[in-house]
Amino acid sequence: MKYQTQAIAKWYWFAAIALFFVxxxxxxxxxxxxxxxxxxxxxxxxxxxxxxxxxALIVWxxxxxxxxxxxxxPEESEREIYSxxxxxxxxxxxxxxALGAVVGYVFRIHEGREFLEQPxxxxxxxxxxxxxxxxxxxxxxxxxxKTAITNILLLGLWGIAVFFLFxxxxxxxxxxxxxxxxxxxxxxxxxxxxxxxxxxxxxxMLKMTGVDREVIEKWLYIIVATSxxxxxxxxxxxxxxxxxxxxxxxxxxxFSSLEIIPFFAMVVFCFMMVWKGRRNHPNKAALLxxxxxxVLAFFGAGVWGLxxxxxxxxxxxxxxxxxxxxGHLAFYGAYVALNLAIMTYAFPIxxxxxxxxxxxxxxxxxxxxxAMAFMTFTLTFAGIVQTHLQRVMGMSYMEVQDQLxxxxxxxxxxxxxxxxxxxxxxxxxxxxxxEITIVPDGALAPAE
Amino acid sequence: xxxILSKSAARNIFYGGSAFFFVVFAALVAQSHYYAKTxxxxxxxxxxxxxxxxxxxxxxxxxxxxxxxxxGAYFAPELGNVFVRYGGDKDxxxxxxxxKAWMKSQPSGVQGRRQMPQFNLxxxxxxDLNAFxxxxxxxxxxxxxPNKAG
Numbered sequence: 276m277k278y279q280t281q282a283i284a285k286w287y288w289f290a291a292i293a294l295f296f297v298x299x300x301x302x303x304x305x306x307x308x309x310x311x312x313x314x315x316x317x318x319x320x321x322x323x324x325x326x327x328x329x330x331a332l333i334v335w336x337x338x339x340x341x342x343x344x345x346x347x348x349p350e351e352s353e354r355e356i357y358s359x360x361x362x363x364x365x366x367x368x369x370x371x372x373a374l375g376a377v378v379g380y381v382f383r384i385h386e387g388r389e390f391l392e393q394p395x396x397x398x399x400x401x402x403x404x405x406x407x408x409x410x411x412x413x414x415x416x417x418x419x420x421k422t423a424i425t426n427i428l429l430l431g432l433w434g435i436a437v438f439f440l441f442x443x444x445x446x447x448x449x450x451x452x453x454x455x456x457x458x459x460x461x462x463x464x465x466x467x468x469x470x471x472x473x474x475x476x477x478x479x480m481l482k483m484t485g486v487d488r489e490v491i492e493k494w495l496y497i498i499v500a501t502s503x504x505x506x507x508x509x510x511x512x513x514x515x516x517x518x519x520x521x522x523x524x525x526x527x528x529x530f531s532s533l534e535i536i537p538f539f540a541m542v543v544f545c546f547m548m549v550w551k552g553r554r555n556h557p558n559k560a561a562l563l564x565x566x567x568x569x570v571l572a573f574f575g576a577g578v579w580g581l582x583x584x585x586x587x588x589x590x591x592x593x594x595x596x597x598x599x600x601x602g603h604l605a606f607y608g609a610y611v612a613l614n615l616a617i618m619t620y621a622f623p624i625x626x627x628x629x630x631x632x633x634x635x636x637x638x639x640x641x642x643x644x645x646a647m648a649f650m651t652f653t654l655t656f657a658g659i660v661q662t663h664l665q666r667v668m669g670m671s672y673m674e675v676q677d678q679l680x681x682x683x684x685x686x687x688x689x690x691x692x693x694x695x696x697x698x699x700x701x702x703x704x705x706x707x708x709x710e711i712t713i714v715p716d717g718a719l720a721p722a723e
Numbered sequence: 724x725x726x727i728l729s730k731s732a733a734r735n736i737f738y739g740g741s742a743f744f745f746v747v748f749a750a751l752v753a754q755s756h757y758y759a760k761t762x763x764x765x766x767x768x769x770x771x772x773x774x775x776x777x778x779x780x781x782x783x784x785x786x787x788x789x790x791x792x793x794x795g796a797y798f799a800p801e802l803g804n805v806f807v808r809y810g811g812d813k814d815x816x817x818x819x820x821x822x823k824a825w826m827k828s829q830p831s832g833v834q835g836r837r838q839m840p841q842f843n844l845x846x847x848x849x850x851d852l853n854a855f856x857x858x859x860x861x862x863x864x865x866x867x868x869p870n871k872a873g
Contacts, residue, residue, distance in 0.1 A: 308798075308837075309798070312835060312836055312837040312838055313832075313834060313835070313836075313838060316830060316838035316840075317830070317838075317840070320788075320838070320840045321787070321788050321796070321798050321799075321837070322783075322784045322785070322786075322787030322788045322796070322798075322840075323784070323787070325787045325788075325796055325798070326784060326787050385784055386781060387778075387780060387781020387782055387783070387784050387785070387786065388781060388786070389786045389787065389794065389795055389796075392784060392787075423730070423734065426734075447769060447773075447774040447777060448759060448760065448764055448766065448769060449764075449777065449791070449792075449858075449859055449862070450759040450763055450764050450862060451756060451759050451760070452777075453792065453794065454752065454755060454756070454759065489730060492730055493728065493729075493730045493733050496730065496733035496734045496736070496737045497728075497733050497737075499737055500733070500736055500737035500740055500741070503737070503740070503741040503744065503745075504740050504741065504744055507741070507744045507745055507748045508744055508747070508748055510748065514755065515865065515867070516792055516793055516864045516865055516867035516868075517792045517793075517794070517862075517864065518759055518763035518764055518792070518862040518863060518864055519755050519758065519759065519763065520754070520755055520758045520762075520763075521865055522751075523751075523755070524865070526751070590867060590869060591869060593793040593867065593868075594790045594793030594794065594795070594797065594801060595797065596797055598797070599797055665872050665873075666868070666869050666870065666872070667869075669870040669871070669872050670872060671800075671872050672799075672800035672801065672872060672873060673800070673837075675872075676837075
């Protein structure tokens with residue numbers, strides 16, 4: 276660790292990992308309700324459990340991004356973070372908000388738009404924390420060396436904050452409500468979050484492969500260009516059936532079909548850099564997570580998205596378990612794996628030790644990722660059966676759901692394995708450091 | 724690749740192109756905003772009751788079990804067309820009564836069946852929620868869902 280303030284990342288990631296537990300635990304609970312619907316149904320109905328599952332996910336991913344930003348900006352900008360105090364203040368606000376939201380949900384204190392259920396005071400807290408964060412990192416970046424990685428990362432982070440403002444706008448007309456709701460949801464995960472993803476991946480590739488910065492940064496601009504060129508207009512694939520003009524059917528189908536391009540480019544980029552790079556970096560687990568991130572994002576976000584994005588297909592699959600399948604693998608591949616990649620890379624550096632527990636960490640990748648893939652397959656099959664019975668044959672919703680129970684059992688099983696994988700990863704990362712990798716002299720020298 | 728495209732050219736394409744697509748997108752959304760207010764929904768029928776009904780829908784986080792126009796959780800039936808599914812397009816009063824009776828009778832407590840909580844809505848709240856469902860069922864959705872099952 277070259278700069279003291281990079282250690283700020285550690286506290287963000289501890290908080291992120293705590294919420295990661297909350298997320299997978301709530302997910303397991305929700306999956307259990309699917310197979311045992313009476314389970315504590317009066318105490319914790321499905322809607323509350325799901326709210327905790329999705330909100331904990333979003334907040335821990337954001338905490339992970341913030342941590343990654345605090346870790347990589349000093350190295351990129353070649354100076355310490357402007358104010359560590361502000362960084363910790365921001366973290367405290369976010370933790371109070373996240374805990375307040377989760378506890379509040381249990382007592383039915385929430386708003387009512389999907390993913391934006393946070394009470395107003397939490398939303399305002401998030402905005403205050405975002406302003407502190409953007410001020411702190413922008414000042415640091417502007418006073419130091421400017422690189423493409425920090426440019427893109429900052430643009431992504433500013434975009435996250437700006438589009439979150441639409442969470443405060445809730446028109447009475449449901450169609451307008453939905454149209455602007457997507458400005459938060461879609462323009463986040465299929466827009467500015469991709470900028471964050473690409474820049475963090477580029478940073479990892481720069482450090483781990485030793486490929487020239489010029490090459491990596493050019494790739495980065497090309498990737499994020501394809502992200503936004505397809506992703507912004509790709510919002511149209513959410514505007515098909517919610518009371519919007521029919522021209523979105525064509526715009527949505529065409530542009531969102533192309534949204535697979537940046538994900539494909541990220542796979543090619545990561546594998547090319549590792550192939551071309553001459554460096555034999557000792558942290559193999561971090562490399563596995565980074566390569567795995569690009570591949571799983573390509574399948575989860577790219578292929579599974581493409582599968583049901585054309586409007587004649589989506590007419591039948593919209594709002595079925597097909598969507599759930601896509602959502603699960605896309606978030607896991609693109610953003611969960613990304614966070615675990617940068618944490619796996621950075622924790623040994625922050626702890627000032629050589630990479631450790633590599634075998635267990637890599638095993639956790641395969642356990643978690645295979646289980647997520649299996650979950651995605653079961654939900655996809657459930658979705659296809661549901662689409663046929665309900666949307667084509669016209670059978671009633673609950674009758675169809677009864678037919679799907681075998682898939683929900685398998686989904687619960689895969690969820691259990693995911694949780695085992697998460698426990699393995701956390702133990703490998705934060706548990707006792709056995710099997711420490713010996714680093715050859717000079718192997719960790721900077722790329723430039 | 725270095726001969727074909729320099730880094731600064733790639734950067735300019737990124738910033739310029741993204742700005743272009745965002746402007747086009749924002750313009751289309753502005754047009755869609757107008758379309759939603761004038762064509763796909765009945766703004767005149769967006770009464771205080773309907774607006775209150777939407778607030779009740781949000782207060783109880785209905786969307787974290789149900790879908791509405793296909794968006795939400797996939798744990799419980801689509802409600803964008805629930806009014807039509809209950810025959811409200813032919814006999815609105817009968818549909819309203821049936822929906823009220825349904826919500827009052829929850830949770831069913833039947834073993835092995837998904838449970839909808841009892842939200843203890845009063846008559847006025849139930850009426851307003853129904854008004855919201857009736858208003859939503861008339862949105863022009865490019866003929867989605869494919870059938871009444873939702």
